[in-house]
Amino acid sequence: MGTTQRWTDEAVMLESERWVHVPATSILTENGERLLVHPPSRRGTSRVWRSWPTRGRAVGLILETIEEVRESGGGRLVWHTGDGASPPFMDDLLSRHGFEKTEDLEVLAFELGDDPRPRLPRLDGRDLRVDLVRDAAGLREAHAIESRVFPHSPELTDPEIRDYLRDVEAPWSRKPEPDYADARTLRFLAFVSDPVNRGERAVATAGAQVVGETVRLWGAGALAEHRGRGAYRALVVERCRLAHALCATLALTKANTATSVPLLRNAGFRPVASERRHALQIPDEDRPTTSPTDHRQRNTFNHYKLRQ
Known part of the structure; x- marks a missing residue:
């Protein structure tokens, strides 16, 4: 490859959207509006990696997801937003429903060459x-x-x-x-x-x-x-x-803007997009002990089958 740029920003963004972590024995729910992963242990952190509701459905989706995490025994919910992860209006709606923004991230790329x-x-x-x-x-x-x-x-x-x-x-x-x-x-x-x-x-x-x-x-x-x-x-x-x-041939990272981004940019990484993470603690009271609903799939998600 030499010094010629092979990875376009569009190609890097596709790799970024494919980045979803599904731990062993975790439980995954995916539909046209949301991709949610539950941890294998109770009181763990559930995570919405992608969400694409219409504006009219967004509040309902947030409330439904909180309840689903509560019913599964989850203790914390992290919601990803940003380029390739959600519509722009999700950040404000999450804040209105008790989520706290915990991280500002930059999607950074570095070409290793072939x-x-x-x-x-x-x-x-x-x-x-x-x-x-x-x-x-x-x-x-x-x-x-x-x-x-x-x-x-x-x-x-x-x-x-x-x-x-x-x-x-x-x-x-x-x-x-x-x-x-x-x-x-x-x-x-x-x-x-x-x-x-x-x-x-x-x-x-x-x-x-x-x-x-x-x-x-x-x-x-x-x-x-x-x-x-x-x-x-x-x-x-x-x-x-x-x-x-x-x-x-490509190194991809999602780096904290306050700590890692300046160092990585100086090292040659180029910025491609931005993301944010929002967290909500799920209260203990009235937590049911029911198992997750039948439509969830246990660790069968193919990482490349995301929103097209």
Whole structure:
């Protein structure tokens, strides 16, 4: 590819719209108005990834979704809005119904190219070592760090551990997977030297998902006492490098405008769109214990079958 831009903004936006996370044993509801994912555990966070109601139906859809989450035992509802995720009027309506905007995000893209050696973001990882997580112990360590950095992180389940180990142990290939349902999830840890114990200590973690020729970069965070040492930078570069070895030619991320966006733009990522996330706590009172309704599907969603 050289330096020629291959990924147009329209192509990047299509990849952004395909980005929907469906955890193992989760419950998904999709129709023409909304895509909703419930977590496998009660009191967890449900998430509306896409919503496209008419203005006349929007309020009803919000109220119906809140009630559906309440009936399923959910404790928190996160609603995504923005370019490719919702009509413009959804932000104001969510605010009127008790949602609090928790994040402003930019959809950022970086072209890795299809040459044998990737183009990599202009970031310096300093003296940190970054490794791919390859076993259950490392995955639990990464999740422990993630839970300290992001308090609303869901619990790590045994099915998720099994799925992850299957992905990481699968044969590595430079041939892109033809089906968007065949995604490979990878987790990484960043280590610093620990002179007291004469070894190393994991201080940061990040995730990536390789889907076709796109690597989705998510969940990067460092322990508070170790920030400012280049862990975030090192994790970005290593995820891109390894994903390129799996045939990724595009790195895609949805970055917080207040923290990550300036660094990533300076590193060569280009902005493509903006999104926002809104959260609502679901009260405990009168919470029924009924199971989800029959029309939901358990983890059968194909990531590429979104709104056309």
